[in-house]
Amino acid sequence: MNSVRLHFPNHEHVDLALQPGATGLGRDPDFDRGIAVVQPDQDAFIRIVVDRRGIWMTVSEGVWGVHVNGRPVQSLACLHVGDSLHVEGMEIVLTRESVSGDAADSDAGIDLDVLPVVPHPVLRGVGGPLHGQALPVSARDSYCPVIDLAAQSGLRMLDAGECIFVQASPETGTFEVNGLPVTEALLRSGDQLRLPGGQRLIVESPRTRASRAPLPEMDAVESPEPQAKHSENWSFLWILLSAVFIALVLLAVLWFGA
Secondary structure: OOOEEEEOOOOOOOOEEOOOEEEEEEEEOOOOOEEEEEOOOOOOOEEEEEEOOEEEEEEOOOOOOOEEOOEEOOOEEEEOOOOEEEEOOEEEEEEEOOOOOOOOOOOOOOOOOOOOOOOOOEEEEEOHHHEOOEEEOOOOOOOOHHHHHHHHOOEEEEEEOOEEEEEEOOOOOOEEEOOEEEOEEEEOOOOEEEOOOOOEEEEEOOOOOOOOOOOOOOOOOOOOHHHHHHHHHHHHHHHHHHHHHHHHHHHHHHHHHO
């Protein structure tokens, strides 16, 4: 189960699961400065839309003080799992039911000692000094800036082919993946990593193009091509016969008319 949900780290508010479609979030009367799901015809602070394009947030008109990862949002924002939202002074973390790179199965089926041959992913900065920069994670390079950056934060980062393996040192303790604290994780495309220093990075990787299904071979007996040629021959024959008949009629008129 990897459904997207809203987690309230500094509040006793229960987590809210986001269903596909639009979800309006307004004031919750049962909690002090709480957030609750409201009906489409009710007033909402923000509305979050989950569809095949991703996760989008719209801010209602007249609502102020909405921030995503520390940046103010006035109308529209594209969200990622792991983003930190602030609405009405409350922190909300967009997360999943489970982290894709759980410590229990992070090493399953992957040999970290073998150099991968598939296109490796990149980490794109979200906010901070690395905002918008694409940092490749490559085990073939003698020096990799993002791996060095992770090492400065007390994290061990390895290129695992289509994934990125991250492990925290005993001194560091934990780091965040998709808004959840973990000690090690196997990051895949779309996951968000938050370094202990606060820098956020989103995993981006080229997706394998689906192979096209081979076209079915057509039987020569059922092929429409011979039928087309047959009808073409008959059409030409009828035109020829019509021309001969018209010529004979004209000849008869000229002969008997004279």
